[in-house]
Amino acid sequence: MEKVTTTHEHDHYDHEGSKLGMWLFIFTELLLFGGLFITYAVYKYLNPEAFHMAAEELNVGVGAINTVILLISSATIAMSITALQQNNIRLTKVMLEITMMLAITFLINKYFEWGAKISHGIYPGSDHLMEMSRGEILFYGLYFFMTGLHALHIIVGVAFIAVVYSKILKRKVNAERYVLLENSGLYWHLVDIVWIFLFPLFYLIT
Amino acid sequence: MENEKHHIVPIKTYVYILIGLIALTFISIGVTHIELGEFTTAGALILASLKSWLVLSYFMHLKFDNVILRIFVALIVLVFAAVVAITFMDYMYR
CATH class of the missing domain: 1.20.5 (Single alpha-helices involved in coiled-coils or other helix-helix interfaces)
Structure with missing residues (x-):
């Protein structure tokens, strides 16, 4: 009579442990983007004029709209956790649907923003870009790489949220076991935080 | 905090934080449009840090975890x- 055995199918559920693991992964992501931010800062320090001229070309309006989109999507995924904790599956689903829709809207805006730059002949390795100064080549190189890597994280985030969404439909993620939803939320907020710094650095500070 | 029941953040809290975050975004756009020289970068970074702190504390539940x-x-x-x-x-x- 020393052990009480439960006949659950999945007993390897460790809420705290799962969350800690997700945070450790997020730290590696923060340092990845952090390294890129330092690269940006150093090159801006070495080429202030070129970075000023190139940053003026970016569309503050599109950047601001995308910032608001990501902030709202972060709030809606946070709300979906509250809804699931309260066992309100319908609201959980609606909030996750809004989050995914906003993420896709972000990507569509990004497509048009990049498209406008590319149609002006500005893309990595283009003849037009290669005629510019070293500083401007560096600025656009970092712009495409950092916003591109961020967009890749948006795509991964949507896929992650979609997986969690399907698990909620199957009741595998529920009011008792919701750490997967929390972890997808943590990932999504990470993507939001990266954009919180990308937006002022590339679009606002000229 | 240490008991089995996890903290449930009311949806209203998230609405307030979201309004705060959007307000800070527009403040940072406004601030960077004024010519402050060296302080433009510092101002924008301070506002971005403040926004990140809100996201980390509330959206990422650090305040409650x-x-x-x-x-x-x-x-x-x-x-x-x-x-x-x-x-x-x-x-x-x-």
């Missing part, structure tokens, strides 16, 4: 700040 996570995040921020400081010391005084 195990303290160890808060300590880890603080350490990561310190490591990053140290790397930034060392890198710039190198470039400014070489």
